[in-house]
Amino acid sequence: MRTAMATARTREQSASTGSAPARLFAPCRAACPVHVDVPGYLLAVAEGRFSDALDIVIERNPLPSVCGRICLRPCEDGCRRCLLDEPVAIAALKRAAADHGVYPTPRHPKRMRPERVAVVGSGPAGLTAAYDLACLGIHVTIYEEKPRLGGMLRYGIPNYRLPDAALDRDISFILGHGIESKTDIRIGRDITLAGLRASCDAVLVTAGLQLSRPVPIEGVDLPGVLTALPFLDAAARGMRVDVGKRVVVVGGGNVAVDVARTASRLGAREVTMICLESREEMPASDHELHDAETEGIRFLPSWGPRAVLGDDEVTGLRAVRCTSVFDAEKRFAPTFDESVSTILDADTVLFAVGQGVDVADLGVPLTQRGAPVHEPGTMRTPVERVYAAGDCVCGPTKVIDAIAEGHRAAAVIFRDLAGDDRPLVELDADAIAIGKVPEHVAHKLERKRRIQMERLEFYEACDSFDEVEFGYTQYEAAREAQRCLSCTTGARLTREKCAACLTCVRVCPHDVPSLQAGGYLYFDLDACHACGACVSQCPALALSLEGTSEAEMSRKMQRALEDHSVDATLAFRCGSAPGGFLHLGKDTTTLTQSCLLSVSERSVLEALQSGAAKVLFAECDAATCRFPHAQELVARSAERIRSILSQLGMEDAFEVVPVEPLEGEYLPWSS
Structure with missing residues (x-):
């Protein structure tokens, strides 16, 4: 991302020319590690075009169902609506696109290349790299140690957050591009790296982090002491893990939250999370902590484990007060007050404080922490034609960061194999985010509450691994997407x-x-x-x-009318109107606009000249209008249109109609 000074220079240059800089992004898009066109797919959702929205997401993110559920939402942190009320539910709308849209037909290159690539690991980095390479014409085979593809997405994230069916939709789409997969195969055990290299032109290692480690304190060898990843793996496979009634989870990150909520679903009636960090410093995302708290998980921040208690089995955990976690240079260096301690009763103690790489038998040189040695820029390891990417070399990252790693790895491998510097996805390192909403504009913008997603009640959620959040209906998704400020x-x-x-x-x-x-x-x-x-x-x-020049408007009208009879009605529908999917009869076709102010008298006349028997303005109402004075201005525009048509003897060819909610619909933010 460029600096603020570079941004200012670019603005100055664009002011002199009147054009926008090539890499000027909405803050939500700039904050996304893969720069998904967020405003583009939100507009499509707002207009009820869920399949189009899904196409836009998949251009840069081949895991829309996954990220729509579990992404940590850096895009929402950048949303300019934060200055007004709440960010747009960008991740949930990505999920809505995947839930209600149709995945595109897999694209197959006209000519496949002769090269073959083996991808070791099927987490987000491996799946993304495999997808990119396949789209570029490379023959790809994925090798996965577990019985099913998905890596930590399947075996490390509980079903109540990411159901298998949602993950399988994304994986099926990716495999549909001609990718072969082989499961239950561990490199170094079932096949050697040398064997892979002999059969492939390149090998990409994306093994992820498969190991969990307890804190080295007294009592960690007792029965009843478990670590996070094997515990989550067992739960994902449907194995019954007896955790007793009282569970203590050591850790304050998202994995610890998953462990705590999973323990609750396995029968624990009292689950406590302790961590070194203060409540404000806990690394878990706010929404994950909120969900855990809603389900009755208790937090004890600023405590460090000192000993697991018990003789033949766990009876509790002794902890001492943590006074600070980092030193003045922000390095991890916890300090404790040993005079302040507490004992927590427990039948099980679960450690969720550290993850490691399990590639010792892979056959590549390793760093001191056990990760493959590699060049960060090129991702090459010291072993010829072997690359490494993802968490196994970067450490724990967000899913969307791993997807970005997969894109970069595919670009490097394709360049090395094919001599081609054109990646499938360019990550726009020089992207600039536009600035804050100016104060003179912000006070005019309508405040609209974020639409809350329906979800299981907490007492129902804790009794099963059913997905907690139901997702938006099509109508709810369209309404939430209409909160977008259409930045850039x-x-x-x-x-x-x-x-x-x-x-x-x-x-x-x-x-x-x-x-x-x-x-x-x-x-x-x-x-x-x-x-x-x-x-x-x-x-x-x-x-x-953007995308609505006079020429583009003409093309849209032509396409909208070509499949209808000569008596067709063309309705220009305001994107803020209730009734997400307007039905005015079989001979009516609808074009949705961000506002009817964007429809000129010229466009109405052209629609009539192009074969429309009648043109409608399907307008919003005061409760849903996004723009100040818009209804007044639209009314003036409508009067001008009527005046012109009256002079032509075509008074009946134009009408303004209010759009009422369809039966069963409601206005989620109207109260």
């Missing part, structure tokens, strides 16, 4: 066409365009939220929205 999709000015008439300055509800010294107009993309008022009113056709 705002007005674009073609300087050569601009007549400097200042119509855009007069009609903009957010005071975005401004006249600069030298007589040119400047559009601040930090402020523009793509209502389209300036676009529809520009007499010189010098303005357009």
Whole structure:
């Protein structure tokens, strides 16, 4: 990501030309490690085009069902709605795209290349790299030690968060690209690395972190002391693990939370998490901690384990007060007050404090911590044609970071094998995020509550491994997506066409365009939220929205009308209107706009000239309108359209209709 100074320079350059910089991203997209086009797929969801939304996600993330459920959501941390109310539920809307959309048909290159690549491990990094290489025409075989593909996604993340069926959808899509898979095979045991190298042109090791370690304290060898990953693995395989009634989990990260909630589902009635960190420092994500607390998990932050108690079995854990975790240089260096201690009764003590790599018999040189030696930039190991990527070399990372690692690994391998520097997915290292919403705009924007997803009640959730969150309905997803501020999709000015008439300055509800010294107009993309008022009113056709130029609008209308009869009605529907999926009869086709302000008189006349018997404006209401004064401005536009058509004797060819919620629908934020 570029620096703030570089951002400022780019803005200055774009101001002089009137065009947006090539790598200017919405903050949500810039924050995503793989730069998924978040505004693009949210717009598609808002319009009810779930399959289109899924296509957009998969362009950069081949695991949409997975990430829609378990991603730690760096995109939401970047969402500019945080300044107004709450971030848009970006991850949940990714899940909605996967739940309600149809996965695209796997793309197969016209010509397969002769090279073969073996991918060792089937976690997110391995699956992503395999997918990219297959799409580029490489023959790929995945080798997995466990009975089923998925790695830690399947054996380390509980079903109540990531059901097998959701994971299987993503894996089936990936394998559909001609990828072969071999399970129950451990490299070094069932086949040697030398054997793989003999049959392949390259080997990529993405083995992940398979080992858990307890803290080396007194009593860790007692029966009843367990470690996180084997425990979660056993639960994932459906094995019954007797944890007793009282469980203490040592650790404060997301894995520890998974362990604690799993123990509760296996019959524990009292589950306590202790960790060195304070409550504010706990590394687990806030929403995971909230869910655990809702299910009755107790937190004891700022405590460190000193001894597991018991003779022939665990009876408890002694802990002492932790006064600090890191030193002045932010290095891990915990300090304790040994005079302050407590004893926690327990039948089982579960350690979730450290993960390690299990590749000792792989046949590549290892670092002191047991990870494959590799060059971070090229991912090459000292063994020729063997690469390493993912958690096995980077340490514990987020799933979306592992996906980014998979993309990078595939790009490196393809470059080395094919001599081609064009990766399937470019990670845009020079991307710039637009700035904050200016104060003069922020106070005008509507505050809208985030739509809460339906979920199991806590007393039901703790009794099974059923998925806790139900996901959005199509209607809920469309409504939540409409909270998006459409960052970076705002007005674009073609300087050569601009007549400097200042119509855009007069009609903009957010005071975005401004006249600069030298007589040119400047559009601040930090402020523009793509209502389209300036676009529809520009007499010189010098303005357009992202993807909605006059030419693009014409193409959309032609496509919308070509499959309908000569008596077809074309409805321009406001994207904020209730009734996510407007049905006005079999001969009505709908084009959804971010706002009806973006539809010009020219577009209405062109629709009628192109064969539409009638044009409708299907408008939102005051409760759902996104833009200040938009309804008033749309009413004026409608009057102008009626006046023009009246002069042509076509008064009945245009109508403004309110959109009511369909039967059974409700407005989640209207109260």
